[in-house]
Amino acid sequence: MRGCVRPSRLIALGLAFALAGVTARADTAPARVVSINLCTDQLAMMLAAPEQLVSISDLAADPHSSAMAQEARGYRINHGGAEEVYLLDPDLVLAGAYSDPATVAMLRRVGLRVVQFDTARSLADTRDHIARMAEVLDREEAGAALISRFDARLDALRSADTRHSAALYHPNGYSLGAGTLSDGILRAAGLMNVARSLGLRGGGTVALERLVMAAPDLLIRAAPLPGASRSEAVMSHPALTALITETANMRITSPDWICGTPHVLDAVETLVTAREGLE
Amino acid sequence: MRPLALTLSALVAVLFVVSLTVGPAGIGARDGLAALILGGDGPEPLVMREIRLPRALLGVMIGASLGLSGAALQGYLRNPLAEPGLIGVSGSAALGAVLAIHTGLAAATTLALPMAALAGAGTGVLLILMLAGPRGGSITLILAGIAISALAASLTSLVLNLSPNPYAASEIVFWMMGSLADRSMTHVWLALPLMLAGGAALLTLGRGLDALTLGEDAAEAMGLRLARVRLTLVLGTAAMVGAAVAVAGAIGFVGLVVPHLLRPLVGARPSRILWASVLGGAAMVLAADIAVRLVLPERDLKLGVLTAIVGAPLFLHLIYKTRGAQA
Numbered sequence: 001m002r003g004c005v006r007p008s009r010l011i012a013l014g015l016a017f018a019l020a021g022v023t024a025r026a027d028t029a030p031a032r033v034v035s036i037n038l039c040t041d042q043l044a045m046m047l048a049a050p051e052q053l054v055s056i057s058d059l060a061a062d063p064h065s066s067a068m069a070q071e072a073r074g075y076r077i078n079h080g081g082a083e084e085v086y087l088l089d090p091d092l093v094l095a096g097a098y099s100d101p102a103t104v105a106m107l108r109r110v111g112l113r114v115v116q117f118d119t120a121r122s123l124a125d126t127r128d129h130i131a132r133m134a135e136v137l138d139r140e141e142a143g144a145a146l147i148s149r150f151d152a153r154l155d156a157l158r159s160a161d162t163r164h165s166a167a168l169y170h171p172n173g174y175s176l177g178a179g180t181l182s183d184g185i186l187r188a189a190g191l192m193n194v195a196r197s198l199g200l201r202g203g204g205t206v207a208l209e210r211l212v213m214a215a216p217d218l219l220i221r222a223a224p225l226p227g228a229s230r231s232e233a234v235m236s237h238p239a240l241t242a243l244i245t246e247t248a249n250m251r252i253t254s255p256d257w258i259c260g261t262p263h264v265l266d267a268v269e270t271l272v273t274a275r276e277g278l279e
Numbered sequence: 280m281r282p283l284a285l286t287l288s289a290l291v292a293v294l295f296v297v298s299l300t301v302g303p304a305g306i307g308a309r310d311g312l313a314a315l316i317l318g319g320d321g322p323e324p325l326v327m328r329e330i331r332l333p334r335a336l337l338g339v340m341i342g343a344s345l346g347l348s349g350a351a352l353q354g355y356l357r358n359p360l361a362e363p364g365l366i367g368v369s370g371s372a373a374l375g376a377v378l379a380i381h382t383g384l385a386a387a388t389t390l391a392l393p394m395a396a397l398a399g400a401g402t403g404v405l406l407i408l409m410l411a412g413p414r415g416g417s418i419t420l421i422l423a424g425i426a427i428s429a430l431a432a433s434l435t436s437l438v439l440n441l442s443p444n445p446y447a448a449s450e451i452v453f454w455m456m457g458s459l460a461d462r463s464m465t466h467v468w469l470a471l472p473l474m475l476a477g478g479a480a481l482l483t484l485g486r487g488l489d490a491l492t493l494g495e496d497a498a499e500a501m502g503l504r505l506a507r508v509r510l511t512l513v514l515g516t517a518a519m520v521g522a523a524v525a526v527a528g529a530i531g532f533v534g535l536v537v538p539h540l541l542r543p544l545v546g547a548r549p550s551r552i553l554w555a556s557v558l559g560g561a562a563m564v565l566a567a568d569i570a571v572r573l574v575l576p577e578r579d580l581k582l583g584v585l586t587a588i589v590g591a592p593l594f595l596h597l598i599y600k601t602r603g604a605q606a
Contacts, residue, residue, distance in 0.1 A: 171446050173461065173579075205579060208461050209304040209326040227444030228380050230453065234461045239329035243322075 029138030030092035030113075035060075036080040036103070037096035039259035040117050042068050043133040044094055045075070046261065047142050055088050064223070067255040067263040082106040092136065120260020122184040123154065129260045150262050157268050159190040164278050166218035166271070167194035167211060168253070169240070171231040175206040182257055185264055189271035191218060212239050217278055218271075219248040249274065283544055287558035291339065294565035298335040299327070301572050333464045338565040340467070341459075341527050344474050344519035346560020347553060349534015351481045352404075354488035354549030355512050359539060359597055360417050363520045364531030364583075367427025368403040372517075372524035373454040374431045375399020377438050381447065393473050397521030403427055404513045417601050456583035457528030459568050470522040477518030478557070480511050485550030492549065530583045532590020533560050539593060 033048060034055045035041045041060035044053050045068055058079050059065045061072040078084050082103045085093060093107055097118040107114050115136050120126050127147055134143020166186050168175050176182040177193065177200025186193045194216045195206055221235060234240070244250050251274055256267040299315065300308040304326050314323035315332065345363060352361040352368075363369045379385040379395035410423035435454055439447045487508040490498040499505060523530070537559040538552050545551040564582070567589075571580040 172449075205577065207303040207576075209302050209330045212322045212326050212330070213304045213306075215322055225444050225446070227442045227447060228383065228386060229442065229444040229446040230380065230450055231446035232444070237329070237461055238463050238465065239325055242325055242329065 030090075030136070032088070032090045033092045033094060033137065034078060034085050034088050034090035035094040036078060036085060037094065037099055037117070038065055039096060039120070039129075039261065040094035040133070041072070042066065042259055042261045042263070043117075043129060044137065045071050046146060047130070047133050047139045048137055049139060052137065054090060055085075063255070064225070065255055065258060067259070067261065067266070069255075082110075086110055086112070094133075094136075120181050121179050122181065123188055123260075123264065124184075125181070126150070126184075126260035126262070126264055130262070146262065150265065153262075153265050154188060154268070157188065157265065157272055159272065161190045161275070162192055164191055164217040164275050165194050165197075165214070166191040166220060166275075167206070167214065167216040168220045169206070169211060169235070170222045171229065171235060173205040173208055173211075173234055174203060175200060175211075176203050177201050181260055181264065182253075185257060185267045185271065188268045190275055191271060208234065208237060208239060212243055215243065215247050217248060218251060218274060219244060220251045220253055220271075223252050223254070249278065283555065284558070287555065287562065291558055291561045291565065294562055294569065295335050295339060298338055298565050298569050299331050301569050302326070302331055303572070303576050329463060330461070333462050333467050334459050334568065335565070336467050337459055337462050337470070337527060338568045339561040340470060340474050341523040341530065342533060342561035342564030343478065343557045344523045344560070345530060345533035346537040346556035346558075346563070347478060347481050348516045348519050349560070350538040350549070350552045350556035351484055351488070351512055351516060352534065353538055354484070354552070355491065355508065356411065356420060357491065358417055358420055359542075360421060360535070360594070360601065362532065362535035363400075363516065364529055364533075365428070365535065365594070366403070366407045366411075366420065366424030367431055368400050368407065368516060368520050369524050369529035369531065370428040370431035370435070370455075371403030371406075372396040372400035372521045373529050374435045374438075375402075375521065376525045377435050377454060381438050381442050389469065393469055393522050393525040396525035397473060397517050399431070400521035400524065401513060401517035403431065404516050408509065408513070417598075421598075452581060453528045454524075455529060456581035456587075457524075457530035458571075458579060458581050458583075459527055460579050462526060466526040470526045473518045473522035477515045477522070480515035481519065482553055482557075484508060484511055484515070485553050488549035488553070492547070528581075528583070530564065530586055532583075532586045532594065533563055535597075536586070536590045536593055537563055539597070 031052065032054045033044060033052055035044045036057050038057060038059040041056040053075065055076040055078045056072055058077050061069055061077055063069040066072060078088065080103060085107060090112060093112050093114045095104055095114055095116045097116050104114055117129055120129055127150060130147050131143055134140050168182055175195040177195040179202055183193050183196055194214045198206060198210055198214065200206060224232060254267065256263040300311055306323055306326065310323060311327050315327035318324045349362045353359055375395040375398050376392055379391045384391040384395065406427050407423055411420040432455065436451050439451050487503050490501050490503045495505060537556050541552055541555045541559050545555050567582055567585045570585055571582055574580060
C-alpha cells in the first residue's frame, strides 16, 4: 500500500471540498427550488418561502405515500428525470441520498447545485433534517419555529408507560428494528418494538413464527395496496389471524411513517391513543 | 425392493419430524411436538399447528408430486433428462397460477388457483409431447423445454410487471425458484385433492411404461393403448405439478435427481421407479427445506436454489453421458 493515497484520505478531502462548495454558494437564498424526493418535497413545502419552491415530485401528490398530498396540489409535479428538472431552470435541486445516482450526477455535471438528504433513521434525524432544510433554503427563522413546535409536541406526547409491545409487520414479513424511523416512532409512543427485541437492526424480515411467539400487544401493518400479490398474502395467514383475534390489536400505517418530517408526530399521537386503548 | 421401501419410508418419517422441529422460533423439539399433538395454551400450539405442520406436509406432498411426475415423464419419453421443471411444465404451471392471481380469479373462487396452474401445466406437457414427439431424442426434448420455459417465464414476468401492486414484480423469484415459507393449512387442502388424483393416475402407468421400454410397436403388440397412456400421463402430471407450483412455486430438478439416484437401487424398470420416486421426492424436498432454514434462517432462501445447486451438476453429468448416444 506504500505510495498509494489512502481511500479514507481521499474521501475526507472530497468531503472538505464539497462542504466548502456548499457554504460558499449558500450565501444567497435560492430562488427556484426543485425537489425530486418525497421527503425533501414535504420538508420544502413546510419551510419554503412563497414562490421559492417551483416543483415537487409526483410521489408528493400520491395519497398512498405522501402525508401532504393535499398541499402538493398547488405545485408543479416532476418525475425526477434529469432533463425535466433541468428545463425547470432551478438554482437548487433537493434529492434523497438514494435518488437515482445517474440523475444526480447528470444534474451536477450540467452545473446545478444538488443537495441530498439522507434517510431519517430516528426522531433526532428528523429534527436535524428540518434544520438543514431551513439552512439550504435560507429560511432559518421558519426552521427554528418549526423545530420548537416539534420539540414541544414530542415532549407532550412522551410517557413513562412502556409496558406494551408493538410490532410492524408488512408484506413478506418485513419489519423494522433498531435504527429506523419507525422504531423511533414506536418508542416515542411508549411502545416496545418487538423487532428490536428480536435483534433486528434496520429493516428486515421477521419469521412469522417468531412474531407469533413474541405475541405483541399491537400489530401494525401497511395499508393493503391495489392489485393482488402473494407478498401480501402472508397478512392473512391463519396464524397471524389467530394472533390478531386473540392478543393483538391491529393498526395500519399511514404516509406519516415514511419521512422524517413533523408528520411523524401524527403517527406517534395515533399510537399513543392506541396504546391507551390497550389498558 | 421391500427393504428399500421401508428405508425410504423411515427416511421420510425422520425428515418430517426434523422439519417440524426446525424453525426460527427456538421451540425445543420435545415441547414443540407435545404442543403439536396435545395443544395447550400459549403461542406454541399455534406455531406448530398453523406454521410448521403445513410446511412439513407440503414438503412431503410437493416432493412426492415432483418425484413421481419426473419418473413418469422419464418413463414415457424414455429419456432420463425429462423433468417437469426443465421441460417447461412447472414454468407453464406458474404462468397459470400467476394469471389466476392477477386477474382476480383466485380471489373470487378458491379452486381457481390450482385449476389454473393445472391448465398451465397441462398445456406445458402437451406442448412438450407435441414438440419432442414420442420418439424425440434428448436434444429435441431439451430444446423444446428451453423454449417453453423461456416463454412461460417471460409471460409470467410480464404479468407481474403489469400488476398495479408494487410487490408483484419482486415475486418473480418466488415463481421461478419456489419456497415453502409461511404456507398454511389452506394451501395443504388446496393442493391435496389434485395431488392425490394425479398420483393415483400416474401410479397406474407402471405396467404401461414397463412395456414401453421394449419400444412402441412391441408395447402395442402387447395390448398397450398408447393414446390412453399418453392421456393419463398428461392429466396426472398436470394435476400434480400444477398443484405443487400453485402453492409453492416452481421447484426444479427434484424429478431429475430422485429417479436418477433410485434407478441403481430398484433396477431400470419404470414401474418400480414410480413408487420409489414418490418417497424419494418427499425426502429430497423435506431435506432441502430443512437445509434452507438451517443455512440462512433469516433470509428466506428459495427452495429451488438449493435443489438446483444439487440438480444442475447432475443434469450436466447426464448430458455429458448421453452425448455419445446422440452422436
